[in-house]
Structure formats: C-alpha cells, structure tokens
Amino acid sequence: MYRYDSIDKDFLAxxxxxxxxxxxxxxxxxxxxxxxxxxxxxxxxYLQLHAYMLRIAVPYGSLNPTQxxxxxxxxxxxxxxxxHFTTRTNLQFHWIKLSDxxxxxxxxxSVDMHAIQTSGNCIRNVTADPYAGATSExxxxxxxxxxxxxxxxxxxxxxxxxxxKFKIAVTAAAKxxxxxxxxxxxxxxxxxRDGALGFEVMVGGGLGRMPYIGQTIRQFxxxxxxxxxxxxxxxxYNRHGRRDNIHKARIxxxxxxxxxxxxxxxxxxxWEKNGAGADLPDTELARIRGxxxxxxxxxxxxxxxxxxxxxxxxxxxxRFARNNxxxxxxxxxxxxxxxxKAIGATPxxxxxxxxxxxxxxxxxxxxxxxxxxxxxxxxxxxxRLDDVPAVxxxxxxxxLATPNMNxxxxxxxxxxxxxxxxxNARAISVAQHIAERFADPDRAELVGELKVKISGxxxxxxxxxxxxxxxxxxxxxGEEFYQLTLGGSAAxxxxxxxxxxxxxxxDKVAEAVDTLVETxxxxxxxxxxxxxxxxxxxxxxxxxxxxxxxx
Amino acid sequence: xxxxxxxEAGVFSLAEDPFTAVGxxxxxxxxxxxxxxxxxxxxxxxxxxEGRAVGVRLESHEEVEALAYDLxxxxxxxxxxxxxxDGRAYSYxxxxxxxxxxxxxxxxxxxxxxxxxxxxxxxxxxAFEPADGSTLEDWRRASQRFxxxxxxxxxxxxxxxxxxxx
Amino acid sequence: MRALTANRLTDGEVVFWRKGQWVEQFGDAxxxxxDDPAGEAAEGHAKNQPTVVxxxxxxxxxxxxxxxxxxxxxxxxxxxxxxNLPHGKQTEGGATIDALLHAHGAARSTxxxxxxxxx
Numbered sequence: 001m002y003r004y005d006s007i008d009k010d011f012l013a014x015x016x017x018x019x020x021x022x023x024x025x026x027x028x029x030x031x032x033x034x035x036x037x038x039x040x041x042x043x044x045x046y047l048q049l050h051a052y053m054l055r056i057a058v059p060y061g062s063l064n065p066t067q068x069x070x071x072x073x074x075x076x077x078x079x080x081x082x083x084h085f086t087t088r089t090n091l092q093f094h095w096i097k098l099s100d101x102x103x104x105x106x107x108x109x110s111v112d113m114h115a116i117q118t119s120g121n122c123i124r125n126v127t128a129d130p131y132a133g134a135t136s137e138x139x140x141x142x143x144x145x146x147x148x149x150x151x152x153x154x155x156x157x158x159x160x161x162x163x164x165k166f167k168i169a170v171t172a173a174a175k176x177x178x179x180x181x182x183x184x185x186x187x188x189x190x191x192x193r194d195g196a197l198g199f200e201v202m203v204g205g206g207l208g209r210m211p212y213i214g215q216t217i218r219q220f221x222x223x224x225x226x227x228x229x230x231x232x233x234x235x236x237y238n239r240h241g242r243r244d245n246i247h248k249a250r251i252x253x254x255x256x257x258x259x260x261x262x263x264x265x266x267x268x269x270x271w272e273k274n275g276a277g278a279d280l281p282d283t284e285l286a287r288i289r290g291x292x293x294x295x296x297x298x299x300x301x302x303x304x305x306x307x308x309x310x311x312x313x314x315x316x317x318x319r320f321a322r323n324n325x326x327x328x329x330x331x332x333x334x335x336x337x338x339x340x341k342a343i344g345a346t347p348x349x350x351x352x353x354x355x356x357x358x359x360x361x362x363x364x365x366x367x368x369x370x371x372x373x374x375x376x377x378x379x380x381x382x383x384r385l386d387d388v389p390a391v392x393x394x395x396x397x398x399x400l401a402t403p404n405m406n407x408x409x410x411x412x413x414x415x416x417x418x419x420x421x422x423x424n425a426r427a428i429s430v431a432q433h434i435a436e437r438f439a440d441p442d443r444a445e446l447v448g449e450l451k452v453k454i455s456g457x458x459x460x461x462x463x464x465x466x467x468x469x470x471x472x473x474x475x476x477x478g479e480e481f482y483q484l485t486l487g488g489s490a491a492x493x494x495x496x497x498x499x500x501x502x503x504x505x506x507d508k509v510a511e512a513v514d515t516l517v518e519t520x521x522x523x524x525x526x527x528x529x530x531x532x533x534x535x536x537x538x539x540x541x542x543x544x545x546x547x548x549x550x551x
Numbered sequence: 552x553x554x555x556x557x558x559e560a561g562v563f564s565l566a567e568d569p570f571t572a573v574g575x576x577x578x579x580x581x582x583x584x585x586x587x588x589x590x591x592x593x594x595x596x597x598x599x600x601e602g603r604a605v606g607v608r609l610e611s612h613e614e615v616e617a618l619a620y621d622l623x624x625x626x627x628x629x630x631x632x633x634x635x636x637d638g639r640a641y642s643y644x645x646x647x648x649x650x651x652x653x654x655x656x657x658x659x660x661x662x663x664x665x666x667x668x669x670x671x672x673x674x675x676x677x678a679f680e681p682a683d684g685s686t687l688e689d690w691r692r693a694s695q696r697f698x699x700x701x702x703x704x705x706x707x708x709x710x711x712x713x714x715x716x717x
Numbered sequence: 718m719r720a721l722t723a724n725r726l727t728d729g730e731v732v733f734w735r736k737g738q739w740v741e742q743f744g745d746a747x748x749x750x751x752d753d754p755a756g757e758a759a760e761g762h763a764k765n766q767p768t769v770v771x772x773x774x775x776x777x778x779x780x781x782x783x784x785x786x787x788x789x790x791x792x793x794x795x796x797x798x799x800x801n802l803p804h805g806k807q808t809e810g811g812a813t814i815d816a817l818l819h820a821h822g823a824a825r826s827t828x829x830x831x832x833x834x835x836x
Contacts, residue, residue, distance in 0.1 A: 005715070007699045007711045007714060007715065008711075011698075011701075011711075017696075018696050022666075026726075027727065027768065029767060029768040032767060033767060033771055035664065035666075038635075038636055039666055047724055047729055047771055048729070049791070050729065050805050051728060052728070052729040080802075094799075095804070096729070097727060097729065098726065098727055098729065121638075151711065151712075152701055154701050155697065157641060157669070157670040157671075157674050157704045158641045158670075160641075160670055161636055161637065161667075238639060238641070238642050239642050243611075243639075274649075278703060346801050417791060417794055418794060418800055419799055423791070424791075425790070428800075428801045429801060475789070475790075478789030478791070478792075479789075480790055
C-alpha cells in the first residue's frame, strides 16, 4: 500500500489548515454561503437534509486497518456510530457538524486520509479494480497508475474549477469491476503486441440526467505518457465544456456534441503541442510501484484441507464460499468479499463495530489490506484458504457474512431522500423491501447474478441506468414514485437500461421486481443471467407481466 | 490611482495601476489602457502607434489564440473571471506562458477571490484585482498556502516528483 | 398553511421559525396562512441571518387527521429524521411526530399499474 512521505503529509497539513480558516471565516460571516459552498464541497462537506455530510476519500478504494479503525472512531465520536460506503468507493458520515469538520479532517490527516475533492467541479477520487494485486486477470497493478493520478489531480492549479465534476477509473482486467465506461475517463491497461504497457482511453461516459457509455478515443496510449494525455483531455474539456447549463456541462455532452473523432483529434493536437511536462519520470513511477509490490505470499497447496472440511461440515459456510470467494492469483489464497447488504439493512452502511471487525481481520488474516468496491461492499483481497473459515465465523458474528455477492439482494442504493438534499424519493427502504422479498438464499441463488441499482434522483449516484434492473425515484406532488429500467450494465458489456413503463408507487416496487424475476425464471434458457434473457427477449414479456399483474 | 497586487520574482506587492480599464462604449482616455479583444482588433494598432502601453481583456469565452500574433506588443493580458467558478482562464494563462511564451503581465480581473490566489499564481498570473477586499497579506498567505505542489505548471516550482528525486 | 424552515449554520440541524427564534421541532413552528404576508416577512428576516441559518424557505403544509403536516415527503423526512434508522427528531416522540409518521400522501395516487388489460 502507498505510504505518505513527508511531502504528502505536509500537503494534507496545509490543506487542513486552509479548510479550518475557511470554516472560521464562514462562521464569522466573512464568507457568504455562495462563496463558501464550493470551498466546503472541495473538502467533501455537503449540507444535507438533517445535518452536514462529510464524504471522505478512499483513494482507489484502498484502506489499511489503522485507517479503517480511525473511520470507526470518527463515526463513534462525531456521528451516530456508523458510516456509509458509496458507489465512488468513498465513505460518508451523515450527521456531521460544521464546527467539528476541521477537527475531523485533522484526525483523518493523522492516518494519511482526507476529503479533498470528493465533491465540487474538479477531479474526484479515482476508482480502481478492488481486486488489484490479487487477481490473476490483471495486466498490471492499476493502483500504481491510480496513485499517480491521485497526486497529479490533487489541487491541480488548472483543473480545480471545471465545468462540472470529473471522475476517472483505472482497470487492468478484461472483467471490469470499476464501471469504467460510466466514468468521464475510463482507463483500461493493456499490453501491445511487443509487450509494452499502455492504456485504452475511454472518454465521455457518465450517468445522471443524460446517461452515456464511454467511447474509446485511443486504443493504446503508452503508459508513461498517461498524465500528459490526461492533461490534454482536461484542457480541451476545461476550455470547451459547456458552462451555460449545469445539466449539459459534463464532458459526455462535449464528446457527444463534437463526435468521438473530432474530440479525439482535438485531444491529440493539444497533447502533441503540450509535450511531456506532466509525465512522471521513471524514478517516480518506480517509487510508486514499490509501494504496491506483492506481499510475500506463502507457498501453499491449491487445496486447503481446513477449508474443504469446513465446507462439507457447514452448509452456511459452503454457501458463503460459493458466493463471496473469488479466485486469487496465488495458490492457497482467496479474495473474500464482505457484503454490506445484509437482508433488511441499509446498503453500504457499516457500524463502527463492524469496521473494527474488518480492520482486525485484515490485520490477522488479510495482509493489512482492505478494499471498498463501487458496489458498496468491502473486500479482503489476500486471505489464506486455511483462514477463510475463521474469517467467515468472525464476519458472521458481526453480521457481515451475508452470502449474496452479485445476487438480487446485493443492491446498490444511494442515501436517497432519507438523507440527501438532492433526492426526490427514498432509495434505502426500497432496497430493503426488495432484499426482504429475496431473503431466502436458495431462491436468490436460483435467480443468480442480478444487479439491482436504485437512485433517489436523476443524478444517479445509485447507478440505476446501468442496473440489470434500475430503479429511479421521482417526485409527484411531493410523493415518491419509481421508474424502472431493464438491461443496463456497468461492466465491460456496459449498456444503459431501457424504460419498462410508467412510474410505480412506492409500495409496488418490490412486488414489481419480484414479478420481473419470476418472468425471467419463466423465460430463461440454460445458462442465461437475467441480463442475457432480457437482451434476448426484449422488454415485452417483462412489461406485460408487471403492468398486467401488479395490483 | 487604483491599486492592484503584483507578483514579481516570487514577491507580492501592492502597486498603483498605471492602466485604465476602458469599456467598449467609453472613449479611450490618454495613457495606458486595457481594452476588449473586439476593440483591440479594430483599434489596437492605432492605439499602440500612439506610443502608449496597451493591454487586452479576454473574456472567458474568447479564445486565447486570437492574441497569438499580437502578444509581443501587448503589455497586459487581463483574463476575466465572470464567476469565480469559471476556470477557463487558468488554461488561458498557462497557454500564454507555456505555449506562446508571453512575458508581459497576466492579470486576473472580475470575480477574483482569495481562494483562487494559489491556483492563479501557479498558472502564470502576475497581477490580481481582488474583488473580495483581500489585503496584500491575505493574498500572499493564500497563494503560498501549500509548501509543495504535485504537478508542473507555469510557475518555477519543483513538483513533488522532482523534489523527491533531489 | 405554511411554515418557515432552514438548516442551522453551525451543525446543519433542521430548524423552524417561531416568533423570531429558531426551534428544532416542527410541532413548535409558527404556521402562516397561505395569504398571510407574515410568512414572507419572516422569510425576509431569516435571509438576513446568514451566520445563523442556511437557505431559509417556506414550506407548504396539508391537513392530516386534524393536524398540519408538511405536504412533501422531503419536508416530512426533514421534520422526522431518516426512515431507515431511529435517528433525528423522531426520537423525541409525541403527537406531532406521530401524526407526521402516519400522514397520507398528497398525490393520493395508487399509481398507474393496470395499463395492460389481459383478455
């Protein structure tokens, strides 16, 4: 894991001192709310329905146990004993006082954490594959490049006042676990025929009011030229992105307006003129890479007797192993997914106690490594198969062993109208109702992979456009209604979902999802996921089932 | 004369402004002036021919490339911030310094707040007209807030990746 | 009727206007008739308190079981706290909280679910 050196630490200290002064000036009336808002947003501080919310960056979703314990402590000290992991792999606290915020960011800085640029029209926290360094699928470790981007984008003098927010994802595997094509820039690490490392550069993805899937503007960018190329993209965007209409200000609108080829040509021209000044020297890349050298893995047999015995003995463990373990690149190890989607719980929420349990497990069994996924779950990327039964038992004790990864109850939901000032409708309770309908784990497994994603407003923090089943909350006369979409995907086969029909009232949504699932089970052919069946049949059978049968 | 903040060789100072900012509908007074791009394109050559210093005010929707040919004759390029959240001028300032090699004054005008001081200085601005009542000391402190920088920009600062190698 | 609400600057707490002061419970708020200029007058006062509250605004109320409740779900949740956890103002309990929890929706709609009739 990357360790902050004195430069990184000085930087955080300077930033927290600046923020403390800004808060003091606001409280003293020297800054108006209009002036203060963009400043607090660039430090992750929102004013929500009930209190301030602090969004803390988890750069490329990577945490160590000390950091997670500090988050738990902050949750207990300044919030109500819990936090909410987001679809941007950040952590939000929902009950923060403005007057406490400077102290909180000081505490964060003590463990090399911050809330810098987790909001505002600037470059946001970069996302990377949560299995980085653990999966055999990857071409290179995406964290190396994500860390380079983190530094480059932090308080970038030219790109801190963009037309709109800007999100970058880095993935290095054919299977995309970052939703790269829904980002403003998606970077996919590749090797050329001669073995050179580079990126496929995708630009102009984004959800929100007008969803777009990112388009490739360069098939292969030499990896060492990454930052100068990003600078060229950002400069074209900063100059030409729309500033007259907030709803048309994302880069996706510029790319769509110019067309992919023209946009790419402008970027290439800018890149050529601008030279390599932004690119990191090999020494710095090597320094960053050194922070991510693989841990010393033991030489273990690929089959663990302890693991196999537990699987035979305990059906609940067998189910967990089936759904929540993923293959590790080293024999005798596994990637362990920790679901933050217990049936009836708030998706993405973790109590301070749960955070501490995960921190302890990472320390005892997981090489001090914890990841946050954009699907609002946690991952222990390096666990010996021999230790998985003990990890499972401890997770189960803490309510963290729900065996539902990628199943219908593993639902993405934004905080919605329960917390968010922008929301039109609740998302959490809709997720809870759906999960409760699929509480029977046998049925959930029978249904198989099914990504349900719920947003409480058109801003789409819950990624509803790219859910296999997407649910969007809308407001009608102050009351909550929900529009359903089908067939979206955030993965390598990214697609925007198709509307099912008119909005449904709050109390009919879970029933409608149940009907959609039953329709799928009736229609599916062997081996088809929900998404595959939908792609084959189209919307018709689903539409008919929902609008004819729901009463 | 109105005052503005100047940055020269890394030092901030208060200075009397020798330039008059002239709107398109005003007649041009004697002395050094800053005029719009439109007016410059029509009258610039004549005004410069009178032996006075001429600066151009570029609005954020105007292309900095439009000045490329005339830059060697210009004393000032004033980059406008219609709102402090409109960040186009940061790109223009870098282009003026890094691409066009402009050595004259690059001035920040419009909705210019203390919070932008550091960004502006890094992008090559050398003159500032704060709209928020910031004093010289406020401005200097704000712009020197960060002891390190992560990126190369138009200023002479060594980015972190260079500092680390030293 | 209407009420005047805002979030308190220092901690973001939801507050309501009552006789020139800010109170934390909706049940204690002053109620203004829709045509009563006192609502706008209070809003004007509140807008001159930028170091006390953020973004004051008037909300519409509706009658529900003999009590007044905010019309929109958003405002009900602000007056109560989140529905997923027992946090916020709802923990105080009482008749007004109870009435808010059970107020019916303004749209009174059961939605459009029977659009396709089977033969």
